[in-house]
Amino acid sequence: GEDVEQSLFLSVREGDSSVINCTYTDSSSTYLYWYKQEPGAGLQLLTYIFSNMDMKQDQRLTVLLNKKDKHLSLRIADTQTGDSAIYFCASPNDMRFGAGTRLTVKP
Amino acid sequence: EAGVAQSPRYKIIEKRQSVAFWCNPISGHATLYWYQQILGQGPKLLIQFQNNGVVDDSQLPKDRFSAERLKGVDSTLKIQPAKLEDSAVYLCASSPTGTSGVHTQYFGPGTRLTVL
Numbered sequence: 539g540e541d542v543e544q545s546l547f548l549s550v551r552e553g554d555s556s557v558i559n560c561t562y563t564d565s566s567s568t569y570l571y572w573y574k575q576e577p578g579a580g581l582q583l584l585t586y587i588f589s590n591m592d593m594k595q596d597q598r599l600t601v602l603l604n605k606k607d608k609h610l611s612l613r614i615a616d617t618q619t620g621d622s623a624i625y626f627c628a629s630p631n632d633m634r635f636g637a638g639t640r641l642t643v644k645p
Numbered sequence: 646e647a648g649v650a651q652s653p654r655y656k657i658i659e660k661r662q663s664v665a666f667w668c669n670p671i672s673g674h675a676t677l678y679w680y681q682q683i684l685g686q687g688p689k690l691l692i693q694f695q696n697n698g699v700v701d702d703s704q705l706p707k708d709r710f711s712a713e714r715l716k717g718v719d720s721t722l723k724i725q726p727a728k729l730e731d732s733a734v735y736l737c738a739s740s741p742t743g744t745s746g747v748h749t750q751y752f753g754p755g756t757r758l759t760v761l
Contacts, residue, residue: 542687
């Protein structure tokens with residue numbers, strides 16, 4: 539099957555920007571998604587981007603899509619302690635998720 | 646609007662025992678999904694229902710896992726017999742009628758299964 543890969547850990551200081559990266563292999567996806575999972579909770583859709591877009595901004599979140607390199611990134615501006623969670627990128631074509639990036643925000 | 650409900654939240658069993666999980670999707674949602682999330686990994690789709698019919702069960706280990714969605718509403722996922730490697734969080738999700746794609750899925754809190 540197709541793969542979605544992410545780095546596993548990211549640690550930043552409160553107020554800094556966080557950038558979470560993802561690479562995927564399925565070029566036929568219409569959308570690509572970012573989900574957030576807090577401890578003991580189910581997944582929550584954070585944002586998504588259509589495959590014909592390069593960038594999408596939603597308040598503190600910026601999604602960048604490089605279709606040529608099959609690279610997706612999520613930037614969180616002014617990261618807060620409440621942003622500490624695991625972030626998953628996902629490709630919908632076969633409901634495939636990455637392994638998740640654990641973001642730790644230090645005060 | 647009530648979210649996706651799952652029970653139990655936690656279950657501990659010994660290997661070779663049987664276990665069942667229950668999911669109540671959001672009212673009116675036609676599509677229901679079961680995922681397995683092993684510690685340190687992303688969710689893996691086990692089975693997808695559209696109403697009470699199976700759309701995709703290609704990754705369901707059918708020798709030990711079974712799922713049903715009677716009357717197209719609630720669903721149960723059963724493991725019989727359980728193995729140590731089945732220890733995971735089992736997530737249920739639902740999505741509205743006529744839609745597809747991950748972004749329309751609403752996830753429940755999951756059932757954490759520990760097999761000893």
